[in-house]
Amino acid sequence: VAIDLNSDVGESFGRWQLGDDEAMLAVVNSANVACGFHAGDPTTIASTVSFAASQGVRVGAQVAYRDLAGFGRRFLDVSRTDLTNDVVYQIGALDALAKAAGTKVSYVKPHGALYNAVYTHSEHAAALIDAICSVDPGLPVLGLAGSALLQRASDRGIRTFREGFADRSYQRDGQLVPRTAPGAVLDEDSAVEQGLRLASDPTIDSICVHGDSPGAVQMAVRLRAQLLAAGHELASFV
Amino acid sequence: VAIDLNSDVGESFGRWQLGDDEAMLAVVNSANVACGFHAGDPTTIASTVSFAASQGVRVGAQVAYRDLAGFGRRFLDVSRTDLTNDVVYQIGALDALAKAAGTKVSYVKPHGALYNAVYTHSEHAAALIDAICSVDPGLPVLGLAGSALLQRASDRGIRTFREGFADRSYQRDGQLVPRTAPGAVLDEDSAVEQGLRLASDPTIDSICVHGDSPGAVQMAVRLRAQLLAAGHELASFV
Amino acid sequence: VAIDLNSDVGESFGRWQLGDDEAMLAVVNSANVACGFHAGDPTTIASTVSFAASQGVRVGAQVAYRDLAGFGRRFLDVSRTDLTNDVVYQIGALDALAKAAGTKVSYVKPHGALYNAVYTHSEHAAALIDAICSVDPGLPVLGLAGSALLQRASDRGIRTFREGFADRSYQRDGQLVPRTAPGAVLDEDSAVEQGLRLASDPTIDSICVHGDSPGAVQMAVRLRAQLLAAGHELASFV
Amino acid sequence: VAIDLNSDVGESFGRWQLGDDEAMLAVVNSANVACGFHAGDPTTIASTVSFAASQGVRVGAQVAYRDLAGFGRRFLDVSRTDLTNDVVYQIGALDALAKAAGTKVSYVKPHGALYNAVYTHSEHAAALIDAICSVDPGLPVLGLAGSALLQRASDRGIRTFREGFADRSYQRDGQLVPRTAPGAVLDEDSAVEQGLRLASDPTIDSICVHGDSPGAVQMAVRLRAQLLAAGHELASFV
Numbered sequence: 001v002a003i004d005l006n007s008d009v010g011e012s013f014g015r016w017q018l019g020d021d022e023a024m025l026a027v028v029n030s031a032n033v034a035c036g037f038h039a040g041d042p043t044t045i046a047s048t049v050s051f052a053a054s055q056g057v058r059v060g061a062q063v064a065y066r067d068l069a070g071f072g073r074r075f076l077d078v079s080r081t082d083l084t085n086d087v088v089y090q091i092g093a094l095d096a097l098a099k100a101a102g103t104k105v106s107y108v109k110p111h112g113a114l115y116n117a118v119y120t121h122s123e124h125a126a127a128l129i130d131a132i133c134s135v136d137p138g139l140p141v142l143g144l145a146g147s148a149l150l151q152r153a154s155d156r157g158i159r160t161f162r163e164g165f166a167d168r169s170y171q172r173d174g175q176l177v178p179r180t181a182p183g184a185v186l187d188e189d190s191a192v193e194q195g196l197r198l199a200s201d202p203t204i205d206s207i208c209v210h211g212d213s214p215g216a217v218q219m220a221v222r223l224r225a226q227l228l229a230a231g232h233e234l235a236s237f238v
Numbered sequence: 239v240a241i242d243l244n245s246d247v248g249e250s251f252g253r254w255q256l257g258d259d260e261a262m263l264a265v266v267n268s269a270n271v272a273c274g275f276h277a278g279d280p281t282t283i284a285s286t287v288s289f290a291a292s293q294g295v296r297v298g299a300q301v302a303y304r305d306l307a308g309f310g311r312r313f314l315d316v317s318r319t320d321l322t323n324d325v326v327y328q329i330g331a332l333d334a335l336a337k338a339a340g341t342k343v344s345y346v347k348p349h350g351a352l353y354n355a356v357y358t359h360s361e362h363a364a365a366l367i368d369a370i371c372s373v374d375p376g377l378p379v380l381g382l383a384g385s386a387l388l389q390r391a392s393d394r395g396i397r398t399f400r401e402g403f404a405d406r407s408y409q410r411d412g413q414l415v416p417r418t419a420p421g422a423v424l425d426e427d428s429a430v431e432q433g434l435r436l437a438s439d440p441t442i443d444s445i446c447v448h449g450d451s452p453g454a455v456q457m458a459v460r461l462r463a464q465l466l467a468a469g470h471e472l473a474s475f476v
Numbered sequence: 477v478a479i480d481l482n483s484d485v486g487e488s489f490g491r492w493q494l495g496d497d498e499a500m501l502a503v504v505n506s507a508n509v510a511c512g513f514h515a516g517d518p519t520t521i522a523s524t525v526s527f528a529a530s531q532g533v534r535v536g537a538q539v540a541y542r543d544l545a546g547f548g549r550r551f552l553d554v555s556r557t558d559l560t561n562d563v564v565y566q567i568g569a570l571d572a573l574a575k576a577a578g579t580k581v582s583y584v585k586p587h588g589a590l591y592n593a594v595y596t597h598s599e600h601a602a603a604l605i606d607a608i609c610s611v612d613p614g615l616p617v618l619g620l621a622g623s624a625l626l627q628r629a630s631d632r633g634i635r636t637f638r639e640g641f642a643d644r645s646y647q648r649d650g651q652l653v654p655r656t657a658p659g660a661v662l663d664e665d666s667a668v669e670q671g672l673r674l675a676s677d678p679t680i681d682s683i684c685v686h687g688d689s690p691g692a693v694q695m696a697v698r699l700r701a702q703l704l705a706a707g708h709e710l711a712s713f714v
Numbered sequence: 715v716a717i718d719l720n721s722d723v724g725e726s727f728g729r730w731q732l733g734d735d736e737a738m739l740a741v742v743n744s745a746n747v748a749c750g751f752h753a754g755d756p757t758t759i760a761s762t763v764s765f766a767a768s769q770g771v772r773v774g775a776q777v778a779y780r781d782l783a784g785f786g787r788r789f790l791d792v793s794r795t796d797l798t799n800d801v802v803y804q805i806g807a808l809d810a811l812a813k814a815a816g817t818k819v820s821y822v823k824p825h826g827a828l829y830n831a832v833y834t835h836s837e838h839a840a841a842l843i844d845a846i847c848s849v850d851p852g853l854p855v856l857g858l859a860g861s862a863l864l865q866r867a868s869d870r871g872i873r874t875f876r877e878g879f880a881d882r883s884y885q886r887d888g889q890l891v892p893r894t895a896p897g898a899v900l901d902e903d904s905a906v907e908q909g910l911r912l913a914s915d916p917t918i919d920s921i922c923v924h925g926d927s928p929g930a931v932q933m934a935v936r937l938r939a940q941l942l943a944a945g946h947e948l949a950s951f952v
Contacts, residue, residue, distance in 0.1 A: 015753070015785035016730030039729070041783050042323035068782070069542055069755050070554065071729035076543070077551035077589065085280035088338055089331040096330020097323065100372035113553065134338035253515070253547035254492030277491070279545050304783050305790070306544070307517050309491035313791035315827065316784065351791065518799035561756035564814055565807040572806020573799065576848035610814035 002235035003199045004206035005224060006030040006142065006163070007216075008062055008111070010048035011039040011071075023217045025051050027224050029236040030058045030206060032109045032142075033098075035090035038064035038072025045097045053103040058236040060142060061091045063128070064111040072112035073179070080127045087131035091139075106238045107161070108132055109142040110149065118149035119175055125149040129156050140238060145203055146174045161205040161237045166195035166223055167216075185211065188219045195223040196230065205237045240473035241437045242444035243462060244268040244380065244401070246300055246349070248286035249277040249309075261455040263289050265462050267474040268296045268444060270347045270380075271336075273328035276302035276310025283335045291341040296474040298380060299329045301366070302349035310350035311417070318365045325369035329377075344476045345399070346370055347380040348387065356387035357413055363387040367394050378476060383441055384412045399443040399475045404433035404461060405454075423449070426457045433461040434468065443475045478711035479675045480682035481700060482506040482618065482639070483692075484538060484587070486524035487515040487547075499693040501527050503700050505712040506534045506682060508585045508618075509574075511566035514540035514548025521573045529579040534712040536618060537567045539604070540587035548588035549655075556603045563607035567615075582714045583637070584608055585618040586625065594625035595651055601625040605632050616714060621679055622650045637681040637713045642671035642699055643692075661687065664695045671699040672706065681713045716949035717913040718920035719938060720744040720856065720877070721930075722776055722825070724762035725753040725785075737931040739765050741938050743950040744772045744920060746823045746856075747812075749804035752778035752786025759811045767817040772950040774856060775805045777842070778825035786826035787893070794841045801845035805853075820952045821875070822846055823856040824863065832863035833889055839863040843870050854952060859917055860888045875919040875951045880909035880937060881930075899925065902933045909937040910944065919951045 009021040010033040018039065025031060031052045034040030040048075052059050064072035066086060078086070087108075095105040110118055110128060118125040125148040132139050133156060140159035143149045150160040167186045169177040177184040186194060191211075198204045209220035227234060247259040248271040256277065263269060269290045272278030278286075290297050302310035304324060316324070325346075333343040348356055348366060356363040363386040370377050371394060378397035381387045388398040405424045407415040415422040424432060429449075436442045447458035465472060485497040486509040494515065501507060507528045510516030516524075528535050540548035542562060554562070563584075571581040586594055586604060594601040601624040608615050609632060616635035619625045626636040643662045645653040653660040662670060667687075674680045685696035703710060723735040724747040732753065739745060745766045748754030754762075766773050778786035780800060792800070801822075809819040824832055824842060832839040839862040846853050847870060854873035857863045864874040881900045883891040891898040900908060905925075912918045923934035941948060 011729075013727075013730060014783045015725075015787075016727060016732055018730055036327065041320075042327040043320050045327070046323045066545055067543075067552070069728045070552070070558075073729075074555075075551075075553035076546070078546065082279075082281050082546075085284045085335065088334050089274065089280040089283070092334020092337075093327040093331035096326050096333065096373055099330075100326055135334055249491075251489075251492060252545045253487075253549075254489060254494055256492055305781075307490045307780055308790070308792065308796075311491075313789075314781070314784070315789035317788075320784075512803065517796075518803040519796050521803070522799045558755075558757050561760045561811065564810050565750065565756040565759070568810020568813075569803040569807035572802050572809065572849055575806075576802055611810055 002233040003227065004029045004237040005220065005234060006032055006060070006206050006208050007220065008032045008034070008210040010034040010045050012044045013039050013041050013068065020217050021048055022051060024220060025055050025057050027217070027220045028057060028209060029234055030060055030107070030238070032060045032062035032111070033094055034062050034111070035064070035094045037066045037086065037090055038068065038111055042097060045094060046101065049098045049103055050101040053101050058106045058238055059098050059103050060107040060109050061094045061105045062109050062111045063087045063090045063114065065114050072114065075113045075117055080123045083124055083127035084130040084134070087128055088134050091131065091135050105139065107140045107142050115143070116176070119144055119147040122148050122152070125152045129153050129158060132158055142206060144174065162203055163206045163208055164198035164201065164204040165208045166198065167191035167211045167219060185213065188215055188222070191219050192223045192226060196226055199227055199232050240471040241465065242267045242475040243458065243472060244270055244298070244444050244446050245458065246270045246272070246448040247290070248272040248283050250282045251277050251279050251306065258455050259286055260289060262458060263293050263295050265455070265458045266295060266447065267472055268298055268345070268476070270298045270300035271332055272300050272349070273302070273332045275304045275324065275328055276306065276349055280335060283332060284339065287336045287341055288339040291339050296344045296476050297336050297341050298345040298347050299332045299343045300347050300349045301325045301328045301352065303352050310352065313351045313355055318361045321362055321365035322368040322372070325366055326372050329369065329373050343377065345378045345380050353381070354414070357382055357385040360386050360390070363390045367391050367396060370396055380444060382412065400441055401444045401446055402436035402439065402442040403446045404436065405429035405449045405457060423451065426453055426460070429457050430461045430464060434464055437465055437470050478709040479703065480505045480713040481685050481696065481710060482508055482536070482682050483684065483696065484508045484510070484686040485528070486510040486521050488520045489515050489517050489544065496693050497524055498527060500696060501531050501533050503693070503696045504533060504685060505710055506536055506583070506714070508536045508538035509570055510538050510587070511540070511570045513542045513562065513566055514544065514587055518573060521570060522577065525574045525579055526577040529577050534582045534714055535574050535579050536583040536585050537570045537581045538585050538587045539563045539566045539590065541590050548590065551589045551593055556599045559600055559603035560606040560610070563604055564610050567607065567611050581615065583616045583618050591619070592652070595620055595623040598624050598628070601628045605629050605634060608634055618682060620650065638679055639682050639684055640674035640677065640680040641684045642674065643667035643687045643695060661689065664691055664698070667695050668699045668702060672702060675703055675708050716947040717941065718743045718951040719923050719934065719948060720746055720774070720920045721922065721934065722746045722748070722924040724748040724759050726758045727753050727755050727782065734931050735762055736765060738934060739769050739771050741931070741934045742771060742923060743948055744774055744821070744952070746774045746776035747808055748776050748825070749778070749808045751780045751800065751804055752782065752825055756811060759808060760815065763812045763817055764815040767815050772820045772952055773812050773817050774821040774823050775808045775819045776823050776825045777801045777804045777828065779828050786828065789827045789831055794837045794844070797838055797841035798844040798848070801842055802848050805845065805849050819853065821854045821856050830890070833858055833861040836862050836866070839866045843867050843872060846872055856920060858888065876917055877920045877922055878912035878915065878918040879922045880912065881905035881925045881933060899927070902929050902936070905933050906937045906940060910940055913941055913946050
């Protein structure tokens with residue numbers, strides 16, 4: 001059975017570089033590309049989707065609250081209607097740049113505070129699904145198992161894929177330990193180990209190997225190698 | 239022979255309202271919708287394209303420099319690559335919202351300082367055409383007769399439509415008198431008169447009836463009535 | 477005993493006009509001037525503080541979450557440190573423009589969602605007080621009676637002034653009925669009546685006559701006239 | 715005779731880190747701190763001015779065009795009035811954060827495209843000087859010898875300090891070779907050599923050791939050591 005590796009990319013903005021996207025895109029099968037609301041100016045996006053296309057990596061829309069200063073990591077109490085339209089806008093913008101690069105948006109994943117919010121926030125989860133239904137009901141959504149988002153997506157007939165995080169600690173209820181809490185981010189060895197466990201977990205479709213640490217790429221490379229050594233097939237879920 | 243009336247719409251932003259879009263969309267055939275870089279938050283855009291669709295008005299992408307504080311009216315010395323990607327991003331974002339409303343982007347028109355720049359600025363004109371070719375080479379461009387933009391579009395096989403302004407004064411060379419100069423904007427009577435002349439000018443495909451004055455809608459209504467009375471057919475150029 | 481009338485002003489942004497500031501500044505004693513984070517570009521601010529100075533109206537810093545698209549009306553889960561620095565930045569920016577116009581920032585009032593949040597949100601209330609202590613502990617704060625903000629300000633030795641709203645409905649606990657709820661905004665007659673009651677309430681130092689409706693200025697003019705007729709003295713609380 | 719070393723700092727923004735400010739602030743005498751228009755969120759600014767204060771480094775306001783996406787490196791055709799107010803706003807915001815950290819704004823230096831523009835652009839040079847006169851006519855300005863900015867500052871009674879760049883190539887007329895041109899940025903050895911020459915040039919008051927390359931700090935450290943070895947005294951010009 002195949003497992004997918006995904007990572008957040010395209011998170012530079014203008015003069016500011018973030019992450020080693022080319023290295024990460026050589027490792028993963030699916031790329032969650034920032035759409036300009038938390039990160040990702042159009043030229044960054046264009047380069048990212050172009051490189052993803054050249055590597056055969058699938059492009060997903062990593063949609064976010066409109067908050068460049070907070071990198072989309074702060075909850076924003078936006079209305080359902082505004083969030084729906086913000087998400088449609090982001091998917092459309094990314095898709096045009098993706099198509100110009102010979103690829104397209106193949107799935108949607110919420111970013112940062114929106115990702116965490118839609119575990120329970122039914123209005124924001126609904127807004128995300130409304131947006132997907134408006135743009136293309138065939139677009140699947142990638143999210144956390146047990147989230148309101150995936151539940152609501154299923155209810156509306158949207159395909160769902162369940163994600164695990166190699167390098168993040170989980171709470172008992174399945175949510176991530178917040179970044180600001182101690183022990184939220186695992187060290188490299190623990191992350192690789194957790195990644196291997198997740199790959200054998202039938203409830204998980206994709207493993208996120210993104211990390212903010214300088215060692216994120218190295219962890220991803222090691223995990224990929226060990227997954228292949230353990231006989232896993234790596235392939236995008238879409 | 240049919241003539242087209244066009245207007246800038248969707249130029250509100252969040253709490254700030256600008257223009258009477260519903261009134262204007264009842265008058266024109268083609269709507270140049272702001273794409274978020276000089277004006278137009280996603281919910282404003284969604285409402286605008288939805289109303290345009292309900293009125294049978296064509297939607298155009300009014301692309302601009304990234305400058306909300308200056309409403310896109312200030313020249314920005316952006317690189318050709320960045321401008322290309324900025325324009326692709328804007329067209330894609332608008333198109334997704336338009337498609338969600340049952341319509342689509344049917345043409346591209348530059349806004350404000352970019353509109354003026356591409357009369358002569360060959361790099362920015364080229365960036366606009368590069369963007370159109372990336373998104374859909376079938377998308378026509380609406381611009382000023384004699385501009386570098388229309389010349390370059392023709393050279394690249396992009397269809398061009400030539401625009402006249404009912405309420406703006408022209409310089410001898412065919413460019414608009416800058417807004418900041420005295421006499422740049424005509425009074426209502428003169429604007430209606432100029433609009434009638436433009437409708438009979440075979441070098442003009444569309445008449446812009448946008449205006450910032452409170453009387454813009456009234457001028458547009460009068461011009462439309464007089465055009466119909468004079469036997470003109472009104473229809474979108476696309 | 478004197479009562480103060482205050483209003484939100486300087487809430488235009490670039491091309492977008494909002495409110496009739498000159499009319500409102502002829503009525504009130506204290507002007508809550510937007511600082512650029514929810515509204516108020518620097519030229520708008522400069523004109524506003526200049527006109528306020530010419531009318532002898534006190535200038536207050538109306539500080540807000542960083543959210544132009546939402547006009548500061550959406551809760552933003554910003555950290556205490558970031559909010560503190562955001563508020564210092566806003567006060568300093570406004571104060572420089574005020575001083576250039578011959579006046580200065582005389583008090584601080586939170587705007588929109590921040591105003592509502594600091595009724596109970598102790599971290600954001602603390603951030604606001606931290607900011608005031610950093611800039612000038614002599615700056616008083618204007619807020620809602622019973623709010624965590626005023627309590628915490630008192631605890632830290634910051635002078636507090638209590639505000640009532642002429643045109644807004646109150647909940648039983650003293651908080652405002654949210655704008656999105658029915659009956660949140662009173663009609664003009666009720667607002668004038670409520671304003672007269674508030675002026676005789678010894679727990680109220682200032683009456684906010686701001687309103688988003690076109691009739692806001694007219695209500696303010698009527699209330700002012702009736703307050704004077706009833707023998708009240710009108711003067712800024714600072 | 716003392717020479718000053720200056721560098722651009724505080725150019726991170728939210729999640730995006732840029733430069734090694736702590737290392738650079740251990741080397742220079744004067745710190746040109748970003749004010750939020752091209753870079754520098756309030757928390758970044760607060761940390762930067764706090765560390766500068768702890769090192770005894772003078773704080774200057776590095777004012778810029780409003781252009782986060784372009785890092786202030788793109789000419790923006792803003793009006794004189796708007797630019798004046800934009801600059802007052804930036805100086806005031808930085809000064810409040812600086813005072814909260816126990817220091818203050820001691821001089822003004824334009825950034826990026828504005829720096830280049832005011833070599834010849836008399837309206838933008840005038841706007842900068844108008845802003846300084848509004849805030850504090852005692853604030854000196856740091857700029858390029860021969861620029862319209864310094865000429866106009868002198869004419870208005872503002873103190874001027876002339877800057878040289880260790881690591882940038884010059885054109886015959888004294889302007890910098892644009893960053894986009896080949897050879898615009900010198901290698902480390904050439905930069906140190908040019909820095910030593912500039913320190914002995916009586917027309918130069920301060921040497922800018924900022925650089926975007928990873929080796930910028932190392933060049934600055936080497937230059938500082940060689941200046942001290944050559945008997946130069948290092949001290950801020952203000």
